[in-house]
Amino acid sequence: MAVSLLTHEVSDLCLGKPALRSLSISTTVADALAALKTSEDNFISVWDCDHSAKIGFSEENRDLGNCRCVGKLCMVDVICYLCKEENLLSPSDALKAPVSTILPKIPGLVIHLEPSSSLLEAIDLILQGAQNLVVPISTKQSNFARRKQNQKSSTTTVHNGWEFCWLTQEDVMRFLLSSIGLFSPIPALSIDTLGIISSDVLAIDYFSPASAAVGAITSSLTQQTSVAIVDSDGILIGEISPFTLACCDETVAAAITALSAGDLMAYIDCGGPPEDLVRVVKARLKEKNLERMLEDFTILSSLVTDPSFPSISSSSDEESALSPTTTLARAGRYTRSSSYSARMVRRAEAIVCHPKSSLVAVLIQAIAHRVNYVWVIEDDCSLLGIVTFSNMLKVFREHLETMLLED
Template identity: 65%
Template structure:
């Protein structure tokens, strides 16, 4: 019976989770950008605390999280396009979600049921205290300080380390005991009524900049933006999960390209040369040609280039776009097209899809394999029916717990 799982606590789901790498709330957007690049993490937690204090009882609170998409969306705002360097000097607080409930502190003894309830109430990340390792903390802090002299909180707060749990962690845990929920996992997502028919979308030929509001919203909702043709056929997606692995200079592409062109820009392996030339030409038309150089100067992106590059080559807009995007994708996007491009290693602008008749367990496995929180639901003609999210799935499991208690 699924009720057996109610005996598990949050700490049971934290086994093997690494301690959070974090940034002080007093940091700037530029600081967050540098930490994201040097740490290799997709998300960085932001904390309100003062480690210069000698008070051991000082409370440290995680006030939110930031990723590359937050920075890109901020740089794409009209007021920041002409002065991205100034925008990067803004406090990191401008990137934080106004929804304070997206990050919640929970006790290690909290139940699995409490965890699911918090997620269904809107929490995206649950911050959980874990056993500290003073030696590991000291070593990691020294390594971070060598990388960049930033106001970094490293992994420890007053000697306490934390990790965080996500929707994916809970779904993975439930999947490991999926047999306890029989026959629900074998039922179709259509019969379970968990397909959301309202979803974010943009036309293939629309300016990518017109999708910025939808991209920001999809980041908050942990979904994605469908890219449709004129007949409503799904062509691909603009996913925050993919954009988190791009460089901040993708802001220039969003400013100048269509949604369809942006899909090619962020696709596996770096943008095609012809797309780079389009970006360069359109930046010049809009008198934003200096945008990339200013971003480079203020975010220290130049440090990631080969020292053998000439100054003229380094500051060429086309070279800048090409090199930065390839840098950001060289490690996590090195794999090429394959018949089963599972896992985040090869996430692309292509959408992960299923059909209304797909079983719940099949969709769970599909989403986990591709490291996304959702799967698009389409008909045989590729028209979009809707989207299934981890939150939708958790509602079904929550209802099952209610019926067995």
């Protein structure tokens, strides 16, 4: 039975997936920001391509290495970058940096994989630390109109005639869930019994400055988890989720600079920030002599909504156009783009389970909420740990190994 499951190729998991939208490694952070705010996806792939050679379309050309995905970006990368001390005084200047500045420096997060590769190979790469597998999804792309469209767009989907898609942990877990009966009795066992509850969690106190969580937010993005908000007794109050932050805009950097962790959780909650918190952010930034930060964000908002927006400019004309009463944009998910309705968004409340919850129940819970993890709490709501897709995948991988030996 395990053999029949593992005969599937990764192309089977890519059916119906949209082509990646991408940016060149030579673009700026400002270009990435503009692309993210107009994309229906929370992530943009970044590519290092050499199109100087005229290469035809063939299966072998994917191995020439002249066009490679070198990473992925989301709004969280931009937000955390703007929160750095050296960027607070002038976000518009910071956005002129090359996009490589904010790419994660951890190797192996994004790996190319052939569509004929096995499911087992994909699982092993994910367990080794790959966040996303980049898989070709078209045999040939020579449509002139499509190329014309890509030339006019700030992002492209075609690389040397090929299109690609992401293959994620969630995709693999959904696929395994469709054959969950093959893993019996493992899925019915509790996560406590299976020993997959990790106590290594990223957490911050409710009253701590949100700025103190920037490092943890960056780590949680890399680990595809979240930052827990707890009180002094270790009770789980909520979370600062990269998934939620990725649906916000760059002005959240101002809120992170000014608010506590608990207030930030309310600020990014579904529907946009409360007006009282917006006023608090303005007042505290003024106390810190960071009014320029708000002014820059106002300029950025007007520029990025301009269809001709190519990059960030800091001309004196733009600065003089500001009114004396600069307003802070409502940095909730409703301000991101006109395609908001295509996005899956989630509130700041944490998704939780109990130690005795079954593996399949926790798996379904995570998939239903589009997260790669579930917090584990005790009966008194104290935080016990976290269960991730990676933890679950190790169990399934070990069981598959056993099944292969038996077959």
